[in-house]
Amino acid sequence: MSQDQFESKSKAIFSGLPQVEPSAFFAARVAARAAKGTSSEVWIWRWVAALSVAAVVGLTSYIQMQPKQDLLFTYEPYVIQVDFNQSEILLVDSAEIELPEGVSFVSKNEAVKSLKKLRLPVTDRSKGRLPFVVVSERSGDVPLQVKMYNANDELIQTKTLTLHFGKKS
Amino acid sequence: MGRALKEIVEAAAGGDQTAVKELIESTQSRMFKFCLVLCGDPVQAEDLSQEAYIKALTNLKKLKEPGAFIDWLFRVTRNLYIDQRRRHREQSLSPEETEKQEAPAHEMTEILAVHKVLSQFETDDRLLLVLVDMESYSYKDAGEILGISEAAVRSRLFRLRKIFVEKWQGPETK
Numbered sequence: 147m148s149q150d151q152f153e154s155k156s157k158a159i160f161s162g163l164p165q166v167e168p169s170a171f172f173a174a175r176v177a178a179r180a181a182k183g184t185s186s187e188v189w190i191w192r193w194v195a196a197l198s199v200a201a202v203v204g205l206t207s208y209i210q211m212q213p214k215q216d217l218l219f220t221y222e223p224y225v226i227q228v229d230f231n232q233s234e235i236l237l238v239d240s241a242e243i244e245l246p247e248g249v250s251f252v253s254k255n256e257a258v259k260s261l262k263k264l265r266l267p268v269t270d271r272s273k274g275r276l277p278f279v280v281v282s283e284r285s286g287d288v289p290l291q292v293k294m295y296n297a298n299d300e301l302i303q304t305k306t307l308t309l310h311f312g313k314k315s
Numbered sequence: 316m317g318r319a320l321k322e323i324v325e326a327a328a329g330g331d332q333t334a335v336k337e338l339i340e341s342t343q344s345r346m347f348k349f350c351l352v353l354c355g356d357p358v359q360a361e362d363l364s365q366e367a368y369i370k371a372l373t374n375l376k377k378l379k380e381p382g383a384f385i386d387w388l389f390r391v392t393r394n395l396y397i398d399q400r401r402r403h404r405e406q407s408l409s410p411e412e413t414e415k416q417e418a419p420a421h422e423m424t425e426i427l428a429v430h431k432v433l434s435q436f437e438t439d440d441r442l443l444l445v446l447v448d449m450e451s452y453s454y455k456d457a458g459e460i461l462g463i464s465e466a467a468v469r470s471r472l473f474r475l476r477k478i479f480v481e482k483w484q485g486p487e488t489k
Contacts, residue, residue, distance in 0.1 A: 152476040153448075159483055160449035163426050168347045168361045173339035176365050180372040181332060 178217060219314045220285050223252040226307065228276045228292050230268075237296050238303075240267045241276050244291040248284035265295075282311045324381035327372065339368055342385060345450075348426065349389065352445055353396055355430035357423065363399065367392040389450070390460050393442055400438055432482045436475065443468065444475050 147155070218224055230238055242265045245251065251258050258264065268276055282288055287308050294303040318326075320341065326334035343364070350360035350367075371384075371391045378387055433441040439461055446457040447468070454468040461468075 147477075147480070149473055149476075152473075152480050155480045156444065156448045156476040159429065159480070160445070163348065163352075163429060163449070165344055166348050166351060166423060166426065167344055168364060172343055172347075172361065172365075173336050176339050176368045176372075177332060177336040179365070180335060180369045 181217065218282070218309055218311045220282050220311050222314075223279050223281045224309075225277050225279050226290065226309070228278075228305070228307065230274045230276070230294075238268050238294045239297040239299075240265055240295050242266075242293040242295070243278055244293070245280065246284075246289060249280055249282045249288055249290070252279040252281050282309070285311050285313050320384060321382040324375070324378065324384045328375040328378065328381070335372060338372075338384070342388065345385070346388060346392070349445060349450065350392065350396075351423065351426050352430050352433065352449065353441065355427055355434060363392065363396060367395050370395065386452075386456065386460060389446065393460060396442075397438055429483075432479060435482065436479075439463075440471065440475050443471060444479055447472060448476070 228241060228243075242263055243251075244263045251261060251264055253259055264278070266276060266278060280290070287310055290307045290309065292305045292307060293301055294305070296302050318337070320338075323334050323338045323341065327338045346364050346367070347360060350363045351357060354360040354363055367388060371378075371388045378384065433444065436444070443457060443461060446452040446460060447454065452460070454465045454472070458465045458468040463471075
């Protein structure tokens, strides 16, 4: 093959590749992290329970109405994601999330909604993340405590995630 | 009709959060494919994309030419990718372990096949092939991103394309 033929063939291989997209809400998630100043351990993005039209409309209005200071609104559900570092990924088997007064878990299960502590298994280590959904009636700084346990049920780490909620005007 | 990229970048640099999201949405497909070809793993590719966007977005005011956002983003990605490879070299999977990984989504299989061939090249060589032959960068612009001369791009590409095509076709077609 000549130089031109190798060039054409190489370009043809690449041009035959399909378009791919990152996971859902990638842009919203990254925009939120960039707005928060980045290296936070918590990634927060809008929780859309189902891909319904209503949810999409809600998300759009959220983005348009989002004030500069408060990233999270009271009375609105959010996915909170605990990131594990490399050593934690290897050790953590489950995590217990403890909520302060005025903050509740969001779940289809009614019993879960009334809990103040919830223990969640780490089912997918490859992601290194543990997501859960909360809603807050409180505005201001809201601390969430996360206790990490190993497979022997021993406490190996405690973290406090502080979220800042504001009232939607 | 959507805004021009330059306009979106300027709005995003001015703190418009809607523009930040619009900027990501308008470039994420290209960016994710770029990272996926380099990393060969959707989770790693998304993490790399995310870190690159955050780094680029938090320094957006430093970008002198808003129209060159993508070039800048690729340059940031290249630096992060090199750092990442350096950091994770000892943890990288062997070819046998890679085979055992979860089957990728159908649309990704071809991209991962290209990655498998590219993974046999040096980091900057694979970046050069992807920038010029996938992203259609000129030799001059690709050279600027990688910090090498246009002449070096030309001579390296000649060699790289030959090896890449031969490896892609397999030994039976040589």
